[in-house]
Amino acid sequence: MEQRATNRLIPGYRLGLSITLTGLSLIVVIPFCSLLISGIQMGWQPFIHTITDSRVVASYLVSLKGAFSAALINVILGLVLAWVLTFYEFPGKKLLDALLDLPFALPTAVAGIALAFLFSTKGWLGQFAAQFNLKIAYTFSGIVIAMVFVTIPFVVREVQPVLAQLDETYQEAALTLGAKPNLIFRKVIFPEILPALIAGFGLAFARSIGEYGSIIFIAGNQPFKTEITPLTIMFKLEAHDYNGATAIACVMLLFSFVFIYVIHSLQRHFENKRLGKK
Amino acid sequence: MYIDIRHISKAFNGQSALNDINFGVQEGKLTALLGPSGCGKTTLLRVLAGLETAGSGQVAIAGRIVDDIKPQERGIGFVFQNYALFRYLNVYDNVAFGLKTKHWPAAKIKARVQELLDLTGLSDLAQRYPDQLSGGQKQRVAFVRAIAPNPKVLFLDEPFAALDSQIRQELRIWLKNLIHQVGITSIFVTHDHEEAIETADEIVVMNQGQIQQVGTPLEIYYQPQNEFVANFIGHSSLLKNPDLNGYDLPKTACQVQIRPEHVHIHKLSKKVTSFGQSATVKAVQFKGLTTNVALDIQGQKLLAYWDAGATPLGIGEQVQITIERLVVFQNNQSQILKAQNTAQRQIQVL
Numbered sequence: 001m002e003q004r005a006t007n008r009l010i011p012g013y014r015l016g017l018s019i020t021l022t023g024l025s026l027i028v029v030i031p032f033c034s035l036l037i038s039g040i041q042m043g044w045q046p047f048i049h050t051i052t053d054s055r056v057v058a059s060y061l062v063s064l065k066g067a068f069s070a071a072l073i074n075v076i077l078g079l080v081l082a083w084v085l086t087f088y089e090f091p092g093k094k095l096l097d098a099l100l101d102l103p104f105a106l107p108t109a110v111a112g113i114a115l116a117f118l119f120s121t122k123g124w125l126g127q128f129a130a131q132f133n134l135k136i137a138y139t140f141s142g143i144v145i146a147m148v149f150v151t152i153p154f155v156v157r158e159v160q161p162v163l164a165q166l167d168e169t170y171q172e173a174a175l176t177l178g179a180k181p182n183l184i185f186r187k188v189i190f191p192e193i194l195p196a197l198i199a200g201f202g203l204a205f206a207r208s209i210g211e212y213g214s215i216i217f218i219a220g221n222q223p224f225k226t227e228i229t230p231l232t233i234m235f236k237l238e239a240h241d242y243n244g245a246t247a248i249a250c251v252m253l254l255f256s257f258v259f260i261y262v263i264h265s266l267q268r269h270f271e272n273k274r275l276g277k278k
Numbered sequence: 279m280y281i282d283i284r285h286i287s288k289a290f291n292g293q294s295a296l297n298d299i300n301f302g303v304q305e306g307k308l309t310a311l312l313g314p315s316g317c318g319k320t321t322l323l324r325v326l327a328g329l330e331t332a333g334s335g336q337v338a339i340a341g342r343i344v345d346d347i348k349p350q351e352r353g354i355g356f357v358f359q360n361y362a363l364f365r366y367l368n369v370y371d372n373v374a375f376g377l378k379t380k381h382w383p384a385a386k387i388k389a390r391v392q393e394l395l396d397l398t399g400l401s402d403l404a405q406r407y408p409d410q411l412s413g414g415q416k417q418r419v420a421f422v423r424a425i426a427p428n429p430k431v432l433f434l435d436e437p438f439a440a441l442d443s444q445i446r447q448e449l450r451i452w453l454k455n456l457i458h459q460v461g462i463t464s465i466f467v468t469h470d471h472e473e474a475i476e477t478a479d480e481i482v483v484m485n486q487g488q489i490q491q492v493g494t495p496l497e498i499y500y501q502p503q504n505e506f507v508a509n510f511i512g513h514s515s516l517l518k519n520p521d522l523n524g525y526d527l528p529k530t531a532c533q534v535q536i537r538p539e540h541v542h543i544h545k546l547s548k549k550v551t552s553f554g555q556s557a558t559v560k561a562v563q564f565k566g567l568t569t570n571v572a573l574d575i576q577g578q579k580l581l582a583y584w585d586a587g588a589t590p591l592g593i594g595e596q597v598q599i600t601i602e603r604l605v606v607f608q609n610n611q612s613q614i615l616k617a618q619n620t621a622q623r624q625i626q627v628l
Contacts, residue, residue, distance in 0.1 A: 167360070167362065169358045169359075169360055169362040170362050170364065172329050172349075172356070172358070172362070173356065173358055173362035173363075173364075173423075174364075174375070175329070175348075175349045175350055176327060176329075176349050176350075176354055176355065176356040176424070177375050177376035177379055177423070177424075177427065178350045178351075178376055178379040178380055178427065179350065179375070179379045180350065180379075183379060187364070187367070187375070188364055191364075191365075191366035192365070192366070270366075273366070273407070274365050274366055274407055274409055275407065275409050275410065276368075276405075276406055276407045276409070276410045
């Protein structure tokens with residue numbers, strides 16, 4: 001490693017690596033370790049007991065299902081948005097493009113209150129949905145909507161540059177080989193954007209699992225139904241059960257880590273396939 | 279004519295890109311569209327393929343007018359300058375792509391792909407992905423992929439531009455042989471006059487959206503129809519109103535093209551009487567096989583060759599030259615002239 005690095009043109013191998021490791025340790029690794037340690041300190045028995053409590057397990061499912069649905073919706077919605085923003089010209093395009101990043105900037109609680117207001121049975125959209133006997137606020141759908149709102153920029157911003165850089169000659173080559181638009185999308189364009197879609201999915205999913213502020217206002221927070229894991233952690237904290245809170249946090253940490261690792265492996269798999277590495 | 283192009287014109291934002299293009303390609307021939315960059319040659323090729331629409335005019339391929347036919351249904355193969363191989367498909371699947379879209383039965387696809395890969399020596403690379411191929415290999419795969427579905431015509435956009443000179447040379451010959459072997463009518467675009475002359479059966483020289491001349495490589499080289507073609511193809515000198523011994527040149531404004539290989543230099547030291555022309559050596563450039571010589575004749579620059587093995591020419595040296603053959607351009611007409619008297623072409627050595 002050292003040998004290769006010294007042959008590189010870009011200077012600052014040692015300095016760069018030192019700053020990286022120090023920063024990463026201070027900001028990421030040490031807090032996570034302390035979390036793990038304090039979780040383990042409470043003892044194996046109570047730890048297992050806390051994290052397998054039926055109400056907590058139900059909250060895992062709500063969080064995971066919600067995050068998965070939201071990420072999936074965002075993959076489709078994000079792809080369409082990225083497509084439109086890349087290939088079509090229309091008035092207000094720049095404004096829409098800028099608007100898309102707003103969910104990142106907005107305090108999540110503000111988003112939650114706005115969404116709850118909009119989707120409650122008295123809100124505009126809530127009234128509209130009520131005509132079809134749909135209840136959104138204070139149900140699982142509400143959770144998904146809040147998660148979609150908060151994470152929508154991820155997929156768009158992952159896919160957009162890939163689409164913009166897509167060489168048009170690929171599509172023209174497919175055309176001259178007799179392919180119809182549908183096939184061109186499936187065989188030529190989709191494989192190119194798949195890694196970006198997976199990355200966007202992963203980010204949206206991970207962010208959704210951790211999301212708290214925007215969800216609690218719209219979720220209704222009924223135990224076993226619409227209670228998300230971050231909320232159960234809050235409850236433990238409010239009851240001064242710090243050990244319990246860290247135990248559940250450890251589980252969430254594990255979920256997220258496993259998931260992000262899987263996403264990265266998938267991305268590597270596609271990259272290696274293209275480069276012909278096994 | 280197998281490919282028939284009539285009155286094709288096209289403009290981009292009011293700027294004329296193609297201006298009343300007319301020519302035909304015979305079945306089985308390899309034609310080059312040759313011209314400097316921005317002359318409209320690639321645009322024309324894309325119009326023929328249906329990737330761009332012409333403003334006006336008509337294109338017929340194999341007796342069928344294709345103006346309203348989509349590129350998918352024109353029965354064409356297209357090789358792109360950057361090859362445009364699908365990165366997530368291996369060589370085999372790239373070649374099979376055009377057969378699958380036409381719903382060939384699987385066994386036939388396999389046989390066809392295998393046959394073509396064998397023919398082009400790519401069988402060993404069948405499982406490789408484009409990112410694992412060299413430039414020359416990608417070029418071959420792109421070519422095989424384009425001809426796999428048995429298109430009626432093949433279009434190639436600067437097929438050798440991205441390769442280094444040695445591989446380019448090799449692939450030119452390879453492609454020429456293979457195209458003739460397969461017998462597919464082809465048009466390729468190039469800005470390289472040597473490539474066009476070496477590879478094509480017929481050359482269409484273009485400039486500023488207009489055809490300058492259509493002809494075989496020999497015709498284009500030896501009988502240029504205007505100053506542009508004369509200047510663009512091969513090396514030559516264009517002289518304005520020269521006064522040359524042995525030639526009856528027009529007295530009014532004219533341009534004369536002289537190819538360096540038709541200029542013979544004679545050293546004065548050899549004690550000759552001659553019917554030639556005096557000139558001064560301005561510059562000498564050793565090129566290996568020959569030496570390029572820039573001469574000054576009546577204040578104008580004239581290129582010539584000098585045998586690399588002969589006594590070197592010195593800069594500033596006075597020499598005698600004789601000119602074997604030249605082309606005169608006047609009022610958009612060209613005329614080939616040879617030295618009037620053979621005796622005047624030859625030098626008498628005393």
